[in-house]
Amino acid sequence: xxxxxxxPRHEVTEMGQEVTLRCKPISGHDYLFWYRQTMMRGLELLxxxxxxxxxxxxxxxxxxxxxxxxxxxxxxxxxxxxxxxxSAVYFCASRxxxxxxxxxxxGTRLTVT
Amino acid sequence: GIQVEQSPxxxxxxxxxxxxxxxxxxxxxxxxxxxxxxPWGQLINLFYIPSGTKQxxxxxxxxxxxxxxxxxxxxxxxxxxxxxxxxAVDQTGANxxxxxxGTRLTVIP
Numbered sequence: 001x002x003x004x005x006x007x008p009r010h011e012v013t014e015m016g017q018e019v020t021l022r023c024k025p026i027s028g029h030d031y032l033f034w035y036r037q038t039m040m041r042g043l044e045l046l047x048x049x050x051x052x053x054x055x056x057x058x059x060x061x062x063x064x065x066x067x068x069x070x071x072x073x074x075x076x077x078x079x080x081x082x083x084x085x086x087s088a089v090y091f092c093a094s095r096x097x098x099x100x101x102x103x104x105x106x107g108t109r110l111t112v113t
Numbered sequence: 114g115i116q117v118e119q120s121p122x123x124x125x126x127x128x129x130x131x132x133x134x135x136x137x138x139x140x141x142x143x144x145x146x147x148x149x150x151x152p153w154g155q156l157i158n159l160f161y162i163p164s165g166t167k168q169x170x171x172x173x174x175x176x177x178x179x180x181x182x183x184x185x186x187x188x189x190x191x192x193x194x195x196x197x198x199x200x201a202v203d204q205t206g207a208n209x210x211x212x213x214x215g216t217r218l219t220v221i222p
Contacts (some may be wrong), residue, residue: 031208043199043212056209089154100144102210104156 002026004105006092012111018080021108023092024073033093033102034067034077043091049075082112115140117213119200125219126190134185134216136200144203145176146210147185151196159185159198190220 005024013019025032033048047057052069060067064083069075079086089109093102116139126132136145147159160167160174162183167174171190176183187194197217201210 033208042214043201045209045211048208050208091156093156099161101146101158101161103158104148107154107156109154 006105025094029094119213142202
């Protein structure tokens with residue numbers, strides 16, 4: 001079975017540009033999570049969805065960040081406008097109801113110059 | 114909020130040695146998971162273990178919820194065990210995982 005798929009794997013952009021990160025969860029998983037990993041703050045939960053509905057977005061750092069899940073097999077995390085402090089690795093994870101283990105994608109390494 | 118402390122922060126082992134990693138948490142939890150982040154950055158779920166003991170090959174984990182700690186045992190370590198081991202907990206349910214700062218393990222041949 002395919003795991004969580006993320007694209008792109010690497011993204012380099014200039015400050016002020018819009019960035020869109022993409023995630024395809026494991027088929028049949030109805031929970032989807034977006035995390036960010038930095039040296040300073042470690043791994044942080046940004047937002048999670050259940051059945052395509054955003055449940056908790058309290059970890060989203062500010063209004064420049066937005067996330068959507070238009071269907072069960074696709075989610076996006078958008079940063080507009082991007083800033084150098086957004087540089088990080090962004091992970092997507094998913095799990096199925098009834099089991100608590102979360103499965104992570106390979107991550108997207110974002111560099112904002 | 115809940116505090117999660119992992120020890121030791123760094124560990125260097127000779128291949129074949131055994132090790133114990135510890136995770137202390139400051140409040141009761143109903144979800145605890147151990148992850149391994151390999152040198153390429155991939156996060157792999159090792160155990161979901163809010164209480165009790167589980168084993169998977171050379172790895173095993175024990176959580177004593179009443180005393181607020183969990184242990185990850187690695188036996189006969191291999192170079193492929195290198196990476197960072199994270200403990201993550203959630204107080205409210207299954208979704209708001211809070212990660213510790215990790216233990217960086219280096220296994221040398």
